[in-house]
Amino acid sequence: MSWIERQRSFLDFTLSALLRRKWKNVSLLLVYTFTVFLISSVIFFTNGLRYEAETILQDAPEMIVQRTMAGRQALVPLHYAKEIKKIRGVRQVKPRLWGYYYHPAAQANYTLMVRDDYANGEDTVEVGAGVQRTWGTIRGDHLYFRTFDGEALELRIIKTFTSSSELVTSDLIIMSEETFRRLTGIPKGFATDMAVTIRNSRESQTIAEKVSLSLPETRCILKEEILRTYTALFDWRGGYTIVLLVGAFLAFMIFAWDKATGLSAEERLEIGILKGVGWDTSDILMIKFWEGCVISLTAFLLGVSAAFIHTFMASAPLFEHALKGWATLYPAFQLNPNVDAYQLAVLFTLTVLPYSFVCLIPAWKWASSDPAVVMKQG
Amino acid sequence: MRKSTPYLIFITVNSLILFFFLLVYPLLVAKTHNNRITEEKKLVKALGITDLCLFTEARYARHPSQSDLHAAFQDHPMALEHFPSGSLVAPPDRFKDFEP
Numbered sequence: 001m002s003w004i005e006r007q008r009s010f011l012d013f014t015l016s017a018l019l020r021r022k023w024k025n026v027s028l029l030l031v032y033t034f035t036v037f038l039i040s041s042v043i044f045f046t047n048g049l050r051y052e053a054e055t056i057l058q059d060a061p062e063m064i065v066q067r068t069m070a071g072r073q074a075l076v077p078l079h080y081a082k083e084i085k086k087i088r089g090v091r092q093v094k095p096r097l098w099g100y101y102y103h104p105a106a107q108a109n110y111t112l113m114v115r116d117d118y119a120n121g122e123d124t125v126e127v128g129a130g131v132q133r134t135w136g137t138i139r140g141d142h143l144y145f146r147t148f149d150g151e152a153l154e155l156r157i158i159k160t161f162t163s164s165s166e167l168v169t170s171d172l173i174i175m176s177e178e179t180f181r182r183l184t185g186i187p188k189g190f191a192t193d194m195a196v197t198i199r200n201s202r203e204s205q206t207i208a209e210k211v212s213l214s215l216p217e218t219r220c221i222l223k224e225e226i227l228r229t230y231t232a233l234f235d236w237r238g239g240y241t242i243v244l245l246v247g248a249f250l251a252f253m254i255f256a257w258d259k260a261t262g263l264s265a266e267e268r269l270e271i272g273i274l275k276g277v278g279w280d281t282s283d284i285l286m287i288k289f290w291e292g293c294v295i296s297l298t299a300f301l302l303g304v305s306a307a308f309i310h311t312f313m314a315s316a317p318l319f320e321h322a323l324k325g326w327a328t329l330y331p332a333f334q335l336n337p338n339v340d341a342y343q344l345a346v347l348f349t350l351t352v353l354p355y356s357f358v359c360l361i362p363a364w365k366w367a368s369s370d371p372a373v374v375m376k377q378g
Numbered sequence: 379m380r381k382s383t384p385y386l387i388f389i390t391v392n393s394l395i396l397f398f399f400l401l402v403y404p405l406l407v408a409k410t411h412n413n414r415i416t417e418e419k420k421l422v423k424a425l426g427i428t429d430l431c432l433f434t435e436a437r438y439a440r441h442p443s444q445s446d447l448h449a450a451f452q453d454h455p456m457a458l459e460h461f462p463s464g465s466l467v468a469p470p471d472r473f474k475d476f477e478p
Contacts (some may be wrong), residue, residue, distance in 0.1 A: 015381040059423040226443040301392040327435035
């Protein structure tokens with residue numbers, strides 16, 4: 001009998017044994033598939049978000065200069081721009097005007113931003129798709145605001161950003177400088193922070209140190225730090241990922257531990273009979289190995305496929321609540337379906353291999369004992 | 379029919395589906411995603427955007443890269459984090475070595 005034919009016969013026998021305990025094994029397969037699905041979804045989702053952040057934020061400002069007062073961010077006087085511009089290596093300093101607007105009807109925070117070249121007039125705004133979706137008092141294409149001093153302000157939506165860009169624009173409300181100052185009360189001569197463009201990005205650290213020396217109450221945030229924030233946030237060792245992964249891994253460990261600690265009386269009896277009719281210990285171990293493989297490989301294929309559909313085709317609805325928290329505004333976005341061989345190898349190593357080998361431990365213990373004793377105890 | 383035959387067919391079909399998802403589907407949607415990313419990058423550049431719009435419930439969660447050193451204690455000195463996303467968003471790396 002060829003090696004392949006021998007292995008197929010083992011597989012036939014294993015499948016018959018699994019089908020004899022059909023409902024137990026089906027429920028085992030369902031739990032296993034769900035665990036693989038959860039772990040894979042977390043890995044796909046966080047890697048997808050990290051990829052988006054690293055790609056999209058490549059064009060973020062090279063340096064942001066904030067002013068701090070009593071440990072909090074304060075408005076930056078516009079004349080700071082001249083001081084920063086004097087530093088060698090600085091190409092351009094652009095004051096940024098942005099802030100938040102809490103809308104009680106929607107119970108949501110929106111991000112207000114000013115665009116320098118905004119040319120649509122003072123009574124208009126450009127909004128993200130999330131704003132249109134959640135703004136409670138929307139009438140036609142008009143938004144009603146309350147200014148800092150309690151006045152009503154009506155602004156017309158002149159443009160809505162495409163829903164495909166929601167990952168960066170969902171809660172944005174873009175307006176002219178005059179409208180922003182009228183709404184927020186930020187006086188002329190002040191900005192929220194400064195965006196600095198640097199000639200040679202390798203000098204950014206030195207320039208940040210010079211800014212801090214020249215303007216001691218400022219804090220510089222480099223683009224590398226912005227990117228590092230997102231890498232850390234979606235790194236598997238911390239932040240969002242670890243919270244989700246710990247639960248899934250614990251479930252898997254309990255599940256594997258239960259399997260490793262013993263066989264049922266029926267399974268022990270089966271091993272005893274097989275030994276009694278002349279099977280080798282290695283044959284019994286081979287059957288148990290195939291049993292582990294059948295369950296874990298099936299769960300892996302189904303779980304990973306389901307996780308792919310959930311994450312990249314259905315916009316990961318299971319994680320929506322975790323990301324949303326108490327917020328009412330959540331962007332609708334589709335992640336770029338990038339799964340590399342490394343991620344897949346990690347998933348395979350974490351889910352298929354441990355279970356396949358864990359199945360061997362109790363089987364080896366009983367298969368190496370005297371068949372009469374095994375049958376008596378079984 | 380041997381029991382292993384339908385099982386092997388099932389595994390092969392599933393492997394092909396997974397192969398399609400991992401290698402073919404990304405190519406089919408590559409153009410859409412590239413266009414989206416190009417559009418988003420343009421907006422990031424034009425508007426000077428620093429953060430993704432993921433957690434909108436609090437300002438330091440909406441813009442984690444711009445948050446200040448006292449974000450978790452912003453209400454009063456003993457106030458701990460109370461927004462759900464605050465338990466998921468780790469502080470930026472640059473704060474980890476911070477010594478007051």
